[in-house]
Amino acid sequence: MQPKLVEQPPLGDGWLHEIKYDGYRTQLHIDSGAIRAFTRNGHDWTDKYPNIVKAAKGIPARRAIVDGEVCVQDEAGVTDFSALRQALKARPQDLIFFAFDLLHLDGEDLRPAPLEERRAKLRLLISKVPGSRIVLSDEFDGDGQAFFDLVNAHGLEGMVSKRKGSRYWSGPSEAWYKTKCWTVSTLQVIGVKRDKTGVPYALLADGEGYKGSAFISLPGELRRAFWRYVEGRTVAKAPIIGVNKDAAWLQPGMTARVRYLKGGDKLRHATVQGIEVERQ
CATH class of the missing domain: 2.40.50.140 (Nucleic acid-binding proteins)
Structure with missing residues (x-):
């Protein structure tokens, strides 16, 4: 899904909000122990993410597709796109995969399932992965403007708001909004x-x-x-x-x-x- 860019975060309690990470959108495909990493445009970048691929072998699933973002964090924990490009060339051990959605799991297509159900299954999977190369992108269930103000104050790129109960589909979506700082x-x-x-x-x-x-x-x-x-x-x-x-x-x-x-x-x-x- 591709979030729609908006000037202000959505109002009301019908949304879950996450930090917008500054990195490369990536899907991890797990198939009986074989791990592949694909960019948003479908390019196979498995060889660029050796440490993430190794960590993904710890995901307790025979088959799965996990959606997320590959990033590098600075000393303050803020994702740094310039450092990401340097890490791809020389320091792949610095790369982190922030997982935020689960599309398939052991033969079940989860895309029609509500967002909260997909997130709950993803949280359980990621909690069992050793190390720190694959982590869950936490959500905030509350006032979108308050979360945006916090994101902005910390110098982050922005936030993504996802409609509660929404299903997952490919391409642009009105169910996901991104608000940039x-x-x-x-x-x-x-x-x-x-x-x-x-x-x-x-x-x-x-x-x-x-x-x-x-x-x-x-x-x-x-x-x-x-x-x-x-x-x-x-x-x-x-x-x-x-x-x-x-x-x-x-x-x-x-x-x-x-x-x-x-x-x-x-x-x-x-x-x-x-x-x-x-x-x-």
């Missing part, structure tokens, strides 16, 4: 690049270095001011060291107000919402 910062515009379709993005930095790119979402006059600055302040090299991109680099002097998703050390899902140009 956003923040806004003022960053220096150091360049502009275009993607393969020609859409322009601002390249941004702060005092610690390059932070990433952001879609330029500006109204008419601000957008024209942005491009006037780009046309008149282009330089040959990147203004900070270590950024190797095919881009138009800019002299210092323009800052941008940027909205982006919390979590990680680089910008994600970022948009430029305002600019300010220093007077010469």
Whole structure:
């Protein structure tokens, strides 16, 4: 199931809420001791998750399909997508599988079963798995806004709300909602690049270095001011060291107000919402 993105968490007591983990959506397939791990797009990543696959052999089931997220946690327990990509290459022992749904168990198709029933069976299975590579994604049964405020205060990516009694099916769903935590910062515009379709993005930095790119979402006059600055302040090299991109680099002097998703050390899902140009 793919949750629908919403701006506010759902109200009422008809929902279970979970932390939205920042990782790779993964299904573990268990078949008579053989374990396979598949991405959301159906790619076999079994070899990328050796420690998780080994731990999954401890799940007490002949056959099962477990839905979850592969992540890496930082010292504070927050999932870190940048660290995840590094761990896939060099430190697979750092990977953790957060299990949140059970689709099949020993010949029984659980997808038509209510969410609470699937979760109860999953909780029993995961409780018997030794070690800490496979853990249950806990749920919160209570006020969605209160849970979101807690998630936001801890700098997490967001939350997923699942309708009580709902069944599981493939594809987009109105039974699962995701609410993301956003923040806004003022960053220096150091360049502009275009993607393969020609859409322009601002390249941004702060005092610690390059932070990433952001879609330029500006109204008419601000957008024209942005491009006037780009046309008149282009330089040959990147203004900070270590950024190797095919881009138009800019002299210092323009800052941008940027909205982006919390979590990680680089910008994600970022948009430029305002600019300010220093007077010469």
